[in-house]
Amino acid sequence: MKMKSILRTRLGWVLTTAFAFVMFMAVGPGVLLVNRPDTFLGLPLLYAWGVFWYLVIVVIALAAYRFVWSDDRNSKRVT
Amino acid sequence: MTILQSAVDASIGSSIPVLVLVSYLLVLIGIGWAGYRRGKGDEEDYYLASRGQGWFVSSLTIMATFFSSFALLGAPGMVYREGVVFALVSLNVPVAGFAIYLLGSRIRAVGQARGYVTQADMLCDYYGSRVVLRLLIVIVGFLFVVPFVMIQLKAGGELASVLFPSQESAFQIGAIVIAGITAIYIMIGGMRSVAWTDAMQCILLTSGMLLAGVAMVSAMGGWTGFTQALGQLPVSSRTLPGNTGFWELPMLMSVCLFMGMGGVLSPPQWMRYYSARDRQTIQRSALIFIILLTGCFLLGIMLVGLGGQALYPLQFDQLGAVSPNPGVGSYDQILVVVMKYQLPNLLGNELGLLLASILIVAIMASSMSTADSNLHALGGLVTRDVYDRFIRPQATEKERLWVGRLVILAASFLSLLVVLSGSRQDSSFVGFMEMMVGLGLFGVAFSVQLLPIAIDVLFVRKGTSVAACAGLATGVVFAFMFTSLFNPLVEWIGFSSLRSLASLVAWVKAALPIHASVWGLVPNAIVLVVVSTFTKPVSEEIRLRFARDVGM
Numbered sequence: 001m002k003m004k005s006i007l008r009t010r011l012g013w014v015l016t017t018a019f020a021f022v023m024f025m026a027v028g029p030g031v032l033l034v035n036r037p038d039t040f041l042g043l044p045l046l047y048a049w050g051v052f053w054y055l056v057i058v059v060i061a062l063a064a065y066r067f068v069w070s071d072d073r074n075s076k077r078v079t
Numbered sequence: 080m081t082i083l084q085s086a087v088d089a090s091i092g093s094s095i096p097v098l099v100l101v102s103y104l105l106v107l108i109g110i111g112w113a114g115y116r117r118g119k120g121d122e123e124d125y126y127l128a129s130r131g132q133g134w135f136v137s138s139l140t141i142m143a144t145f146f147s148s149f150a151l152l153g154a155p156g157m158v159y160r161e162g163v164v165f166a167l168v169s170l171n172v173p174v175a176g177f178a179i180y181l182l183g184s185r186i187r188a189v190g191q192a193r194g195y196v197t198q199a200d201m202l203c204d205y206y207g208s209r210v211v212l213r214l215l216i217v218i219v220g221f222l223f224v225v226p227f228v229m230i231q232l233k234a235g236g237e238l239a240s241v242l243f244p245s246q247e248s249a250f251q252i253g254a255i256v257i258a259g260i261t262a263i264y265i266m267i268g269g270m271r272s273v274a275w276t277d278a279m280q281c282i283l284l285t286s287g288m289l290l291a292g293v294a295m296v297s298a299m300g301g302w303t304g305f306t307q308a309l310g311q312l313p314v315s316s317r318t319l320p321g322n323t324g325f326w327e328l329p330m331l332m333s334v335c336l337f338m339g340m341g342g343v344l345s346p347p348q349w350m351r352y353y354s355a356r357d358r359q360t361i362q363r364s365a366l367i368f369i370i371l372l373t374g375c376f377l378l379g380i381m382l383v384g385l386g387g388q389a390l391y392p393l394q395f396d397q398l399g400a401v402s403p404n405p406g407v408g409s410y411d412q413i414l415v416v417v418m419k420y421q422l423p424n425l426l427g428n429e430l431g432l433l434l435a436s437i438l439i440v441a442i443m444a445s446s447m448s449t450a451d452s453n454l455h456a457l458g459g460l461v462t463r464d465v466y467d468r469f470i471r472p473q474a475t476e477k478e479r480l481w482v483g484r485l486v487i488l489a490a491s492f493l494s495l496l497v498v499l500s501g502s503r504q505d506s507s508f509v510g511f512m513e514m515m516v517g518l519g520l521f522g523v524a525f526s527v528q529l530l531p532i533a534i535d536v537l538f539v540r541k542g543t544s545v546a547a548c549a550g551l552a553t554g555v556v557f558a559f560m561f562t563s564l565f566n567p568l569v570e571w572i573g574f575s576s577l578r579s580l581a582s583l584v585a586w587v588k589a590a591l592p593i594h595a596s597v598w599g600l601v602p603n604a605i606v607l608v609v610v611s612t613f614t615k616p617v618s619e620e621i622r623l624r625f626a627r628d629v630g631m
Contacts, residue, residue: 057373
């Protein structure tokens with residue numbers, strides 16, 4: 001039980017760091033990497049960049065809900 | 080025969096929008112009535128639906144309240160003006176979603192344990208501040224709610240202006256209709272009606288956002304036509320800082336990080352956390368919020384603004400100043416213009432009109448779902464935090480409910496008045512009122528000022544009562560000075576000393592273009608920390624009690 005809690009906390013920190021990185025890249029200084037009027041699959045590069053990071057956020061949110069928040073619910077039930 | 084057939088077609092065509100609209104409004108009134116019949120007639124039920132809201136209704140009402148006509152008209156309007164850069168602002172939504180989990184689930188736990196109804200109930204109980212903090216929180220709530228209600232009424236006006244261009248007072252009539260219907264069904268049914276109508280409106284709103292994107296791509300001849308058209312947009316439309324130069328990197332980043340947070344800490348959302356049945360309700364709501372709403376924004380409604388630029392090219396004068404195409408009245412009208420003039424031509428009269436009618440209803444739904452939640456929350460705020468505390472503490476529950484309803488009526492009227500007077504071309508505030516997104520950014524600059532004390536109460540528990548009041552007051556004043564209302568207000572008042580201050584603020588804003596919310600948050604947090612070091616701390620007993628109630 002204790003091991004599970006430690007893993008959950010670690011995963012929580014990993015996901016938090018990943019989300020901070022995503023924001024840094026998507027709407028922070030990282031966006032300057034793609035700040036040019038090019039296209040990607042026919043879409044403006046800046047827009048495609050936003051869509052890509054949105055998909056990464058979806059993965060982070062699903063992982064958080066499945067592995068971090070759900071443990072939060074279970075541990076609450078145990079206590 | 081042909082003439083007769085055309086007449087029949089025309090009659091069917093013109094009756095589709097009316098039928099869809101009337102059905103929608105009847106359903107709304109019906110839900111208001113059903114909420115009233117199910118209600119228990121007490122205050123907790125009127126404001127929090129007896130704290131028994133499940134995840135389905137909770138997630139939909141949280142989303143519907145967060146996304147208003149700001150999403151359906153304001154966002155494509157801003158993309159139409161600025162270009163792709165504003166599409167990136169969609170990524171403020173996941174920040175808000177994670178904040179719903181982190182803050183919302185804790186607010187719910189404390190609220191359920193102690194029976195709180197408003198934001199001030201919780202924060203003032205912790206800090207033990209009976210008057211100053213409570214009044215400050217009411218002011219913050221008022222400064223958030225009124226602009227957000229104004230956005231919704233403005234949306235009604237913009238919609239009517241395009242749909243009935245020959246009618247001289249179409250804008251005014253549209254705004255009045257939205258204000259009237261919304262005020263009526265909140266006054267009848269309270270939180271249950273608001274949440275139920277929000278649930279229905281959220282489904283309409285999210286489908287409308289996606290549908291609008293799909294319709295725009297089809298209107299431009301499919302995906303290939305759409306992407307080819309986007310490739311022809313001006314360079315400034317496809318890069319930072321956008322066509323007007325407003326969305327420089329610090330502005331983009333500060334808006335994405337704090338705009339959603341302001342929405343999450345607004346009075347109506349806070350009350351939704353209290354009314355959630357359990358922690359899982361909040362968690363599911365947060366997940367749906369992050370995935371669905373961001374997707375609707377980024378993959379749906381933003382395409383309208385981009386396609387709109389291709390269909391109705393912006394006008395650039397010799398100095399580089401931007402103005403909308405003459406075929407589009409104002410930036411915020413782009414979706415309605417596309418829907419009215421492009422869809423019936425491209426998708427055929429009946430299908431086009433049906434789609435356009437659904438989008439009209441979605442716009443109305445988005446307006447009403449936010450206006451109702453905000454007005455309802457303001458009713459609770461003024462009644463419980465002002466009337467009950469300072470004016471008539473001996474008032475009965477029934478009396479307080481009626482006062483809440485009168486507040487809703489008065490706030491609707493006030494917002495309507497400001498929208499109608501601000502929409503006149505000779506108004507000093509016409510610039511402030513120009514864009515819905517601008518009004519939204521104004522409102523969240525204040526609600527986000529609750530973030531430092533919310534974090535303190537829910538996580539840190541080191542702040543003091545004096546520090547909380549001082550920090551919040553400082554944050555509100557600083558944020559106000561950096562909003563778009565400060566300059567026109569100073570011009571209108573005309574004091575020379577204020578003009579010098581306004582010039583200084585303008586210079587600082589130009590040097591570091593970040594959103595007003597951050598200009599308020601930084602001094603707010605500094606004052607909270609510094610003043611807490613030398614003022615009387617909150618008692619150990621209260622801190623332990625809150626730590627236990629938060630339960631995390």
